[in-house]
Amino acid sequence: MAASWPGAAAGTPVSQDAEERGPLRAAFSGLTTRGRSFLAAGVASAACAYLLGQPDLLRVGALLCLLPVIAVLTTHRTRGRVTASRWLAPARVPAGQECRVYLRLHNPTRVPSGVLLLQDRVPYVLGPRPRFVLDRIEPGGQREVSYRVRSQLRGVYPLGPLQLRLADPFGMVELTRSFRTHDTMTVLPAVEPLPPVRFGGGSRGAGAGRPRALALAGEDDLIPRAYRHGDDVRRVHWRSTAHRGALMVRREESPHxxxxxxxxxxxxxxxxxxxxxxxxxxxxxxxxxxxxxxxxxxxxxxxxxxxxxxxxxxxxxxxxxxxxxxxxxxxxxxxxxxxxxxxxxxxxxxxxxxxxxxxxxxxxxxxxxxxxxxxxxxxxxxxxxxxxxxxxxxxxxxxxxxxxxxxxxxxxxxxxxxxxxxxxxxxxxxxxxxxxxx
Incomplete structure (x- = not known):
């Protein structure tokens, strides 16, 4: 997605998700069938090398066992560092109108990530869960995707948390990460435009729609203020001006x-x-x-x-x-x-x-x-x-x-x-x- 990130540019707060690295044991549970096959083949090769006395076969077995381990360590490190942000445009929509949700992923590590599978959790009334497949993210790089949601029912709907499935380039390990935070989308009641007819209503203040209460001694008892640049000369209070030797104007009436x-x-x-x-x-x-x-x-x-x-x-x-x-x-x-x-x-x-x-x-x-x-x-x-x-x-x-x-x-x-x-x-x-x- 080539568009710039609107939330960061406008200063709109976005939800930053972070998660501590889980135990390494859990990372090894993410080995795929291919990764487990490599480990099994490596152990079998090492056992055959020991029984047959073939040192070259032992090196092959060590290599087969080492590749899944390196994939697990690399993917585990990237998984613990990938951050995600969400931004809604707009966050408050009338019923029946669309809201676009932007997702941004950032890889702050020095190693590229593998293939990423994103899945954002949304209520069923907003439609199916959006899913995205992203190629690997280069070190320090980022990716942005977006999807649309719409509801005919008013209410407040949570969006998230975001689920991220990360795979290494060789397809030996897949780790799933669920972010903790979520955002909310407010669906307002449907609004019908109304004609600009005059309905009246009470008023506060002394504007044009309400008679202004004057002092007993008359309008001259109103407290004027000093003239400011841009004031209408028709509001100059000449008696106060002559008395004080400086231009004075009547105070603005309180708005209706x-x-x-x-x-x-x-x-x-x-x-x-x-x-x-x-x-x-x-x-x-x-x-x-x-x-x-x-x-x-x-x-x-x-x-x-x-x-x-x-x-x-x-x-x-x-x-x-x-x-x-x-x-x-x-x-x-x-x-x-x-x-x-x-x-x-x-x-x-x-x-x-x-x-x-x-x-x-x-x-x-x-x-x-x-x-x-x-x-x-x-x-x-x-x-x-x-x-x-x-x-x-x-x-x-x-x-x-x-x-x-x-x-x-x-x-x-x-x-x-x-x-x-x-x-x-x-x-x-x-x-x-x-x-x-x-």
Whole structure:
């Protein structure tokens, strides 16, 4: 493989595997049929030389015995020194997309290695184990190979450990080495692109989406700062400039950041059907699509589940895109819960009541709809996407109607219906009711 090693060039950490040399006795157990035949022939020749009194035959026997021993010692030394590295590009992929795995082997010894057989261990859902046969590696040389893996199922999958089978050039010995470490590949839920419709949401700060609270004495009581190169001259505060004899400008207003809470229903009782794609997987994928879409628009997102778990926890925060990555990693491994309802989600502590609440639900009965009504009262606007196609259509319509009576804008997410159409419909209904205004 002629490509350069991306991980080392970019400074990305790669897993370096090392293993101490095993006992020499174990190395001799790697003798092949050819190597054992040479040893047997050498011992037989030495015995015949002793019985027949032929010194030349003894030399032949010694040579036949010495060749496998030299092969064992050489291969054993190379086996203990060969190092391997693994690099994933990328390490986090959406479901259905490929990840390329790069393997590099390096021979730091002064003797060339024999033929190498590589086998990397991968979960069965990623396909068969990749195998490679490499010619000998020159002293100080290296070889690089790569393979692709893909999964339609979200989750975290271990790659490795790498197994290496090393053979000498004469085929007399084969030694197997298993490296200790492994890497992980995160398969994120499938994400569907959403149209850039305006959904609103609460805001923090005094940006354009929120009136700015002024001091009682008026705008002139705002504390200005010294002029910096590149500042807009329209922001010059002339009264402070005249008072201090130097250019002063008004401080920048704090940036506008909309806030939204995403509620994910993980109750096992809410999803009665399996198969592919299961309703639960469609619900998780829809939540991931919305989280990714809102993060790109700069929303401050809080993910809440029926168990009361929150990400980030109250008082937490950080960069919007970094937080979105943490949320996507959580959605990659989220599983069913045994919660009967949403009591713990309703009692979960939070920094402030959300202005925009988006819920992705399974089948919701009358009792759960009533609890969700209490959660909806804390938000200015609330939209619920209900996984449809699990029960009788009439029963599902009644349960969606119960959510609407509780104040939700409830929509049924049928199999095969694009999430983008539901997203636009929810935005239109939210705007018509006035709940989408920041």
């Amino acid at each position: 950041q909309a806030r939204c809470t995403v509620l994910l229903d993980t109750r096992r009782a809410g999803y009665v059907l399996g198969g592919m794609p299961a309703p639960f997987e469609r619900t998780v994928s829809a939540a991931a699509s919305v989280v990714s879409h809102l993060a790109q628009q700069g929303y401050e997102i809080t993910l809440l589940t029926d168990t009361g778990a929150q990400l980030p926890p109250p008082g937490g925060g950080g960069d919007a895109m970094e937080l979105a990555g943490r949320l996507m990693d959580f959605l990659a491994v989220v599983d069913h819960s045994d919660e009967p309802g949403f009591e713990r989600a309703l009692a979960a502590p939070r920094d402030a009541d959300p202005a925009l609440l988006l819920a992705f639900l399974g089948s919701v009965d009358a009792g759960s709809a009533a609890l969700l009504g209490g959660l909806r009262q804390r938000a200015a606007g609330a939209v619920a996407s209900v996984a449809a196609g699990q029960l009788d259509p009439r029963i599902e319509q009644e349960r969606v109607a119960a959510l609407r009576q509780a104040g939700w804008i409830a929509l049924s997410q049928h199999p095969g219906v694009p999430l983008a159409s539901l997203w636009e419909q929810a935005a239109n209904e939210l705007s018509s009711t006035g709940g989408g205004r920041a």
